[in-house]
Amino acid sequence: MTIELTQAFFVDEGVSFSLSQLTLHSGLSEDEVHALVDSGAFSPADPAASFWRFSAHCVIVARNARRVRDEFALTDAHSLAVVLRLLQRIEALERALR
Amino acid sequence: MKFKDYYAILGVDRNATAEEIKAQYRKLARKYHPDVSKEKDAEEKFKEVGEAYETLKDAEKRAAYDQLGRHATGEEFQPPPDWGQAFGGASTSFEDIDLADLFAGLAGRRGRAANAPIPGRDFEAQVAISFEQAFHGAEIELNLSEIEFGEDGTMRRVPRQLKVRIPRGVVDGQVLRIPGKGGKGQRGGPDGDLYLDIAVRPHPLYRSEGLDLFITLPLLPWEAILGTSVQLPTPAGRVALKVPAGTRAGQRLRLSGRGLARADGPAGHLYALVEIVVPTHVSDAERALLQQLADQSTFNPRAHYEGN
Numbered sequence: 001m002t003i004e005l006t007q008a009f010f011v012d013e014g015v016s017f018s019l020s021q022l023t024l025h026s027g028l029s030e031d032e033v034h035a036l037v038d039s040g041a042f043s044p045a046d047p048a049a050s051f052w053r054f055s056a057h058c059v060i061v062a063r064n065a066r067r068v069r070d071e072f073a074l075t076d077a078h079s080l081a082v083v084l085r086l087l088q089r090i091e092a093l094e095r096a097l098r
Numbered sequence: 099m100k101f102k103d104y105y106a107i108l109g110v111d112r113n114a115t116a117e118e119i120k121a122q123y124r125k126l127a128r129k130y131h132p133d134v135s136k137e138k139d140a141e142e143k144f145k146e147v148g149e150a151y152e153t154l155k156d157a158e159k160r161a162a163y164d165q166l167g168r169h170a171t172g173e174e175f176q177p178p179p180d181w182g183q184a185f186g187g188a189s190t191s192f193e194d195i196d197l198a199d200l201f202a203g204l205a206g207r208r209g210r211a212a213n214a215p216i217p218g219r220d221f222e223a224q225v226a227i228s229f230e231q232a233f234h235g236a237e238i239e240l241n242l243s244e245i246e247f248g249e250d251g252t253m254r255r256v257p258r259q260l261k262v263r264i265p266r267g268v269v270d271g272q273v274l275r276i277p278g279k280g281g282k283g284q285r286g287g288p289d290g291d292l293y294l295d296i297a298v299r300p301h302p303l304y305r306s307e308g309l310d311l312f313i314t315l316p317l318l319p320w321e322a323i324l325g326t327s328v329q330l331p332t333p334a335g336r337v338a339l340k341v342p343a344g345t346r347a348g349q350r351l352r353l354s355g356r357g358l359a360r361a362d363g364p365a366g367h368l369y370a371l372v373e374i375v376v377p378t379h380v381s382d383a384e385r386a387l388l389q390q391l392a393d394q395s396t397f398n399p400r401a402h403y404e405g406n
Contacts, residue, residue: 003239003259003260003261004260004261005237005261005262005263006260006261006262006263006276006279007262007263007265007276008262008263008264008265008274008275008276008294009265009274009275009276009277010265010268010272010274010275010360011273011274011275015277024217025220025291056275059275060273060293063220063222063293070148070152071127071131071144071148072124072127072128072131073120073123073124073127073151073155087133090133095271095307
């Protein structure tokens with residue numbers, strides 16, 4: 001059996017996502033995306049634009065946020081943004097210790 | 099498939115309200131979540147609790163679960179006839195799947211118009227690669243196991259092999275994306291993507307921080323004082339590194355552009371971190387020479403103590 005060779009891409013290469021695509025790929029609601037953008041967890045390419053575009057890196061952060069939301073059964077977007085921010089800081093500190 | 103008692107796993111009564119189930123899950127999540135728990139087997143317990151909550155938090159899935167009847171944990175069972183049609187339109191054919199797959203399969207299949215396109219699910223896989231593979235790029239084979247739906251709603255778990263080209267310059271913790279290699283879309287919906295969470299196995303010599311690499315450079319005291327040239331291993335081969343006279347412990351010597359690098363992209367540097375090492379045993383002749391140095395040297399490394 002021949003197995004097709006597939007290229008893997010860095011997530012910041014070449015593609016961008018609309019708000020609705022970001023919600024589709026991450027499983028977050030639009031409200032939650034807005035709260036995460038407000039908290040600085042990630043940012044659209046041009047926050048002043050009428051239609052936001054997000055890099056694929058934002059999809060990774062948003063997917064992680066959805067995982068955290070589900071795993072801790074968080075119900076409000078603000079709490080989610082705070083928890084995500086704290087987890088990002090813990091991760092950065094742990095990386096610095098290694 | 100084997101039965102699991104989700105109510106017992108969460109420690110709630112079968113008549114528990116949705117609020118009670120959520121409260122109990124939150125309590126267990128705080129106890130066992132791998133990000134916060136140091137308990138043994140926490141990750142395994144958290145997965146079990148998460149699987150139970152995933153089904154019981156959703157009224158429709160919970161009703162579907164209750165319709166499976168009561169069985170002992172670990173007992174082999176099959177969903178009753180017509181169970182699939184009653185919940186989410188799946189057929190009665192369930193091949194090689196487990197209880198979690200059964201309920202995961204219900205997600206995304208409800209609340210859509212009969213002919214509306216269903217996008218394929220995004221998949222995630224954890225991949226560990228060697229330091230050399232991260233530095234040079236590599237082709238790796240992945241063996242995945244995925245749930246697949248037939249057009250008739252048949253649900254089955256199928257093995258899938260993929261050969262993936264990992265680009266060079268991947269760092270530990272990076273996520274790579276393979277468009278269109280997630281779950282198959284249905285009724286004209288787009289295929290999902292596959293995300294790879296990359297772990298780079300530690301290397302005995304190099305430590306990485308983003309694209310930069312660090313290597314310890316042990317020097318003898320006289321090499322540090324007089325300066326020297328050393329053959330330094332780099333991931334691309336050995337290079338001659340000139341160590342200037344008067345090099346101190348803790349100094350970093352930079353080899354520009356010799357870190358991890360992406361094709362046509364940014365390149366990191368390789369830093370040699372100087373460490374001064376002393377021999378544990380010295381011969382009489384060495385001791386005599388060192389004593390001669392000690393007698394003649396006027397250098398005082400503790401001069402700044404004076405007056406304090």
